[in-house]
Amino acid sequence: MRYLPHTEQEIAEMLQAVGAEHLNDLFSTIPDSCCTLQQLDLPDPLTEWELNEHMSGLAASMAVAPEAKVFLGAGSYDHYTPAAAVQLLSRGEFVTAYTPYQPEVSQGTLQAIYEYQTLVTRLLGMDVANASMYDGASALAEALLMAVRVTRRKKVAVSEAVHPLYRRVVNTYFHPTEFEVVEVPYGKDGRTDLSRIGSLEEMAAVAVQSPNFFGCIEDLQAVSERVHTDAKTLFIVGFTEPLAYGLLKSPGGHGADIACGEGQSLGIPRSFGGPGLGMFAAKMTYVRQMPGRLIGQTMDKDGRRAFVLTLATREQHIRREKATSNICSNQGLCATASAIYMASLGGTGIRGLARLNYDKAEYLKTAFHDAGLAVAFGSPTFNEFVIRFPEGSEQTYRRLLEKNIVAGLPLVRYYPNLKDHYLLCVTETASKEDMDTLVREVAS
Template sequence: MRYLPHTPDEIEQMLAAVGKRQLDELFAHIPEDCRYRGDIDLPDQLSEWDLLRRFQDLGPQLSLASARAVLVGGGSYYHFVPEIVRSLAGRSEFVTAYTPYQPEMAQGTLQAIFEYQTLTARLLGMEVANASIYDGASALAEALLMALRLARKKRTVAVSAAIHPHYRQVVRTYLEPGGFRIIELPLDETGRTDLTSLPPPDELAAVALQSPNFFGVIEDMVDAAPTVHDAGALLVTCFTEPFAYGLLRSPGSCGADIVCGEGQSFGIAPSLGGAGLGMFACRMEHVRNMPGRVVGETVDLDGKRGFVLTLSTREQHIRREKATSNICSNQGLCALTAAVYMASLGGTGLRRLAKLNYDKAAYLKNGLLASGARLLYRGPTFNEFAVRMPAGFKEQRRRLMERGIVAGLPLDGFDPALQDAYLFCVTETVSRSIIDELCKEVQS
């Protein structure tokens, strides 16, 4: 099967159109020392069905495919998904629906989005939520761009060093080409963000914090909000684990101006990097600068309840220079899944499940500390925490992996200074027997 069915003549025509003589010139911007020299040892080409069979054979070799338990967080979390979520979100009416460009004709889709917005706003303690963004990282970048629009002439944002490294990279990708300045705020000994070095009020547009942060530490949002506002900035908070707000105070009740983060935990299984769900909410006074779109409730000429696309400041609907974002679509099915999941649990179920996550993580933390591990930071945590493990843990982790237990996320890949440091996460999917087995292995 030919995957690139272009003839030599067609390739020459395309190269001529872009002013190149040969294909290698397309990669001239890559430094010489970064280029691979020689032929890559690739197997012979396969037909589509042979290739599919090849991937099916490789699947069981992946560590996570046959894992008994995954004790890794860092932005993607394993939670049980009730069958009602799969059943409702998998209905063909929802799966086949696309962005409603004639929105009032898609009342079912609009109502589902409206329910999602309502549940999201309640969870985050904010006045209005949009119809979702691609993922948590792009949601944070969009939130900071929104803050810069609101601040008008200010061009500086401060970002906590405890925000997920991938999120910070996406922020740089979004902001640096526009000439915006990004300041990274250090951490104190508890693992919380040190706000004592904020720039002057006439420069700072926003401060971004994550709680619980990348190291699992819960930020003191109540104290942070007045500090940020006194510095003349908006407080932007993000999250990777929304379950935390089943126990913690919502960001809105703590004084946040814009709240965003990843909603994958709400009914969306991890899948090697996707799909995700960018949750996004703000105060009503800022709604016209919020990216994406907002569905509202109304009545028709006969007085019957109906739903409309109230705000849609996307470049598909208005002039590009007036648009608040170039988001061309949203994770509609993911948002619907999250809405079904939140509605299925309700407030009581969310609290009970969050408490179970907290208790299980505390049980593992105490077991590891008793086995010789040391906390990386001593601040309070929710369902994940960072520790430095005793000597020999790499080999113990390998043995656990062979038994189907994925024990912790190595942090030295994010920071070389964090040798022997691991981020552990425990959700309701991890049994007490698994935790005991892990701790016993570490003690051996």
């Protein structure tokens, strides 16, 4: 087996050195009652060729571009990643290194993540960003738990226009605790209904997402002002499509205390939903309550600039049960991927690309409207929006699937009152021709 380098002779020499006769003798401290009796019941090993064939077969059954036209967003976006970025990310020195616990031989990872933290603070308009969380959903759950720690309050409010799957993860994290999650309804315009936030007196945080699950850009200024009428309540801004902040005013610019979300759209393949990138940023005041790893700048003993994991006293390996989170492994390589992608775009590029995405989605939205279909919510949107399909939409949807077109996400599964409503997404990868075909097919 090519991953096992020992020759029979080497095994014999090594066994002799340790005073064992047989490989099985090495396990003499394990009681018989714990031992496996049978051989491992696994398929026979495949050669590399056979593996390629088998895996290509499995992958071929998946509906992906360019054969399939997939108008799905909802937290996972199709953006083009430059070949240079893909190749840089595949360097073994990045891919096969561990967490940078020995900084002298890990400066590559450390500087790359320090730069990632910096780019994230600049994108989101925040003071400090961590080295990443698992995904947008766990980042939101950790943000809400952090708000509970900061304020010592027991309730958090989350908008119903936050990604429904993120809210389910939040509920999982909160279920065994004594803390309560209350939901704030959305209004007719698809934005969070501020009049339904209620009393903030006991509220640790109010969380909205922008652009929200319906693609609607929340009025963050108004939410911020409403939330900050209470001096203690934290304002959390979530997101699933951070490219929007290439164009829109940042969460920090609207006074967010914590900004967190999914960074997959920044140069990370969709990969059936993971690995993605939990982005997490906050005001500097709260840095010691933040979860996750942080990389800081310092000097080596010769006075050269260098980077190191820092503020570890918040973390599980030092603080154990009193840690700010249990997170250890994060999504380091995905953070590096997004930094390479952001660096490739640059300030000019991210603005241009965000604008192109906005314009494409506006084109499709207008085309649906012109074809006589209802745009469900009137608020401005980015990349995705909700369309009400004509009655009998299930058949239309299925008919399009047979033509290899995935006409968005049926919302009734997540919002029972939104029957016939579909969340549609386009990015820079969707051509005008494909969009025109979609509208024609849905309207016909």
